[in-house]
Amino acid sequence: RVKEKWAVSHPKHPPTRLALQHFDATYAVQLGQLWPSARVALLSERKYGALLNNFSNDDVLAELQANGCRDFISNTDTEAQPCLEQESIDHPVKKSDDDAQQLPPLQLSPNIKCVVFPRGDITRFKPARPDAYRLLGYYLLDAASVLPCLALDVQEGHSVLDLCAAPGGKTLALLQTQAIRFLCVNDSSVSRTLRLRKVLQSYVPKPFLTDQNLRITSFDGTKWGEIERNTFDRVLVDVPCTTDRHSLMEDDNNIFSKNRTGEKRRLPQVQLELLLAGIEAACPGGEIMYSTCTLSHIQNQSVVEQAIHLAREMHGIDLEVVDLKPLTHMFRETFHFTPELPLGEMVIPHLAANFGPIYMCKLRRLT
Template sequence: MLAITKWRIEQRLLVLHMQRRFKRKESQRKKTNTIRAQEYFDVAYPPVYGPRWPSIRLALLSKQKYVAVINNFANHELTVENFQDLGAVDIRHKYSIIADRMKASKKQKAQQVSEECEESFSEDQRDTEDSELIRPSLVKLDDDELAARAKVEPISRYPEEYQLRALAKDPTLGAAEFDNTSRVILPSEVGTRGTSIMMDYVPATKLKGLENWIEETDIFVQQGDREIGFITEKQEEPINLPSMLKVYAFAKGDISDFPQPKMDHHLKVLDYYALDGASLLPVLALDIQAGEKVLDLCAAPGGKTLIALQTILPGIVVSNDASESRGNRIRETLRQYIPHGISSFERHSVITKSDGCNIREKEAYDKILVDVPCLTDRLSLKEDDNSIFKTTRTKERLSLPELQSNLLASALQAVRPGGTVVYSTCTLSPLQNDGVVYLALSKLWQETTIECTIVDMSYAVRPLSFLYRFGTNLGLRYGQIVLPSLLNNFGPMYVAKIRRLR
């Protein structure tokens, strides 16, 4: 009897064990890639975005909003009329009103400052008729005046004795404050570090079987401007919206859909291109000028290339992608929107297939867009197929920052001195945004003589605040970010503008 009871207990325990194993396997089978993405973001983003994360998360999981870029090569007058009947808003009209107000306000403030300076100068001139006005003592200047004068006065105007007097007044001022000939710290002033660049990102844990890779949630970024030899310059004018670029969107809070694009049967092209409204920002940040040579480094599926071409400004746009299939997607996009047979325009567009991390042409482009592969937050939360959070793509996902920084560093070598590189992602990830900019510039600082400056666009993008929810007070050092919002559900989109000095 005892043996039978023992046997029954063992059988029951075996059944319970098998049930637990089955439930575990069932649970693992049910965990989709979108759930993995949600779990990842719920760990990685709350420490960065704080109380804003719940609303951002809700927007990411909600219906995405689009803008319509009118195709200038179709019957755009009819398309504009149809959009106006639907209640869509002309982005240019609203933008121009805000930008003009900003310019007028700035001009008025500048005039007031000029008048105050003239009045102050007149008083100083009466008091110091016999004094040397060419080299005023820095001791008499407060911090704001010192900063303002440093922007316009060369270093030769301030000999060593004046620097020493200023330092005596404020020891926190470094010698680099006075070097305004290059506006960057010379490479010789910074020693090379013995550790690799990736060691600037300190992991708390390692993944089993992936000892050379680290999770983004385990990373803390150590950043310092002096360590990578550049400073920031402000873009003093509102961001440029090219006159030929016609963009329509529905008003804030309106989640109406645009109708399906229609074929212009005469020219055999579609009448408009729909895309996430935040995707306009990287192209606008390039500030393309007439006749410039532009490279779209990671161009597929071709939307940003198409926007650049719709401005009718570039001398040539080179659309590159390392994948043959993705290159075909670019060709298909352009085929649908650019009429065949316009030889004068077809010469403005070239599609190439090359490794973006190793661009052969050096100092060959005026403007380069580096819209890199990333976590694609919104897509990862909605699409389960071929997701970057697929378990078989773990190594690929963890290596993204290295790929991104190599692409950006390559672009900065391919742009001419004085040219501009815009780096962009569609993720909220701090590492893949500011962190990658830091990694790329660190690499260039240590391995080349290239010097760069970050262009602060915080003032320049203000006229677009009616369209985008810009992230503020997030500790961003190098770029701007559009946060998803239920009222205008665009993004996320991170954009950093870098100007190569030499």
């Protein structure tokens, strides 16, 4: 009989347990009564959404609908679709639901479609099948991660930078708009950039992936300002973070492992530098979306606050925060949002709708 090497291969303090201890200590204070239910949800199986691939010939939507799914983007309460309004950083204007219903419709790309199973239904999606041209019909992702792409509001002819793009779920969502004139996708990790290339090849026809309309790079995004400034209409800054759900569920590649302590400690600084680089890369009038998949205040609101301050101090760039309340109002049946967040919006995991966490904050360059 072979004796198990359990004691040798399993650390005394697995990273998942360290993550839970850390979250219990910080989120109980930060989220108060919301933490116990978010905690249960984070420790349970996550729920996926299927981002439909408009480039595929197969009509997978009908098939998915027949299985009980619905497109949560098109099938919302259209009466309650207000437009995104600006919000002053010093005097945030929080609109009530009644106010929100009085505003004109929200401008969202009609081409981004994402289907989910109903609330409380935890059926899993089957893997997507290739069509006659070997393109896959849908991409599985946390449905809440489509929200920053929708809220970025890409319009016809825009140039777009996706600064931390791999493995490419949000890049694919942005491409579904079919409105982008030029897309620049970057990720500092060479191996993850290779994965991103493969994802694009599996979902997007070759004519859309030429040098004229797409550039793929593996630069350190914090240095982007040294390469290109005042250029892009839209910039997505989807930063590396403590990836709370992964950190609680997987010991492999976990940022709470002892040998990654330094990397974890540096995260807020790296996030700040990436957001500042994204702000510099946007053109005046351009819009920047900052997003994470953590509930951490230090990695979310604090980073945005500092970036707004430093953009003005260091680069003379004034920014306004775009109010995303209309968006949360529109998708309130599908996701649980943290109420009354002073800056940005956050999808908080819940057993009945186990999506997120996703934090997002949209900035607009005034100068």
